[in-house]
Amino acid sequence: MAIEVKICGLNTDEAVTAALEAKADFLGFVFYTRSPRHLPIAEAVRLAAAARGRARIVALTVDASDDFLSEIVDRLNPDLLQLHGRETPARAAEIRALTGVPVMKALAISEAADLAVVADYVASVDRFLFDAKPPRTPQALPGGNGVAFDWRLLAGLDPGRPHMLSGGLDPSNVARAIEISGVGAVDVSSGVEKMPGEKDPDLIRAFVRNARAARAASAPRRDP
Numbered sequence: 001m002a003i004e005v006k007i008c009g010l011n012t013d014e015a016v017t018a019a020l021e022a023k024a025d026f027l028g029f030v031f032y033t034r035s036p037r038h039l040p041i042a043e044a045v046r047l048a049a050a051a052r053g054r055a056r057i058v059a060l061t062v063d064a065s066d067d068f069l070s071e072i073v074d075r076l077n078p079d080l081l082q083l084h085g086r087e088t089p090a091r092a093a094e095i096r097a098l099t100g101v102p103v104m105k106a107l108a109i110s111e112a113a114d115l116a117v118v119a120d121y122v123a124s125v126d127r128f129l130f131d132a133k134p135p136r137t138p139q140a141l142p143g144g145n146g147v148a149f150d151w152r153l154l155a156g157l158d159p160g161r162p163h164m165l166s167g168g169l170d171p172s173n174v175a176r177a178i179e180i181s182g183v184g185a186v187d188v189s190s191g192v193e194k195m196p197g198e199k200d201p202d203l204i205r206a207f208v209r210n211a212r213a214a215r216a217a218s219a220p221r222r223d224p
């Protein structure tokens with residue numbers, strides 16, 4: 001079964017076109033003002049128009065308010081909300097009920113014990129995204145830092161929901177990451193950039209190609 005690929009932090013027509021032509025499955029738009037990939041909602045709506053029906057549209061938020069989430073959903077109509085902050089299981093369930101949009105909760109992983117919280121979230125979310133813990137520096141973002149974790153921690157894991165791997169992936173390591181972790185879906189942001197916030201169409205194409213060429217170790221769960 002084909003590996004699913006999400007390209008996150010898209011902010012130009014050129015990058016959206018590259019992701020769509022490469023047949024990425026998910027296109028991510030970042031709504032977090034501290035990120036170099038942050039977009040005003042109107043610009044995300046414009047960029048996403050080309051993607052609708054060709055790839056799933058993902059809105060990434062970090063501890064967003066009800067008002068902000070409602071505005072994103074009303075205007076962008078995303079297929080998936082990526083919750084990349086400190087949202088609790090109760091808050092994730094609340095967001096899903098408020099918006100009616102499936103949610104993907106990002107969990108920060110550095111050791112096996114970090115996976116214990118999966119059980120707390122499983123009833124409240126539709127997908128998991130396993131990302132590295134951010135560096136302990138004042139300028140570090142909750143994600144998008146280009147930092148990897150030990151992919152072996154995910155080998156053989158069934159979190160009860162479809163899951164994606166992210167954190168420090170790039171065209172040179174994505175196939176190995178898939179083979180070691182056994183995941184059926186991967187997500188990338190900084191690994192397909194020339195500099196923070198500036199996507200490279202060639203790297204986007206190479207990432208999707210190399211992910212699809214990987215030998216998946218396990219049959220991935222599908223949908224939403």
Ligand SMILES: O=C(O)c1ccccc1N[C@@H]1O[C@H](COP(=O)(O)O)[C@@H](O)[C@H]1O
Nearest residue numbers: 008035143144145146166167168189190
């Ligand atoms: O990309 C961002 O700017 C971002 C900001 C805040 C939270 C998450 C963010 N991105 C997500 O982080 C992971 C890993 O990114 P990277 O490939 O290591 O750069 C990825 O899931 C992005 O969706």
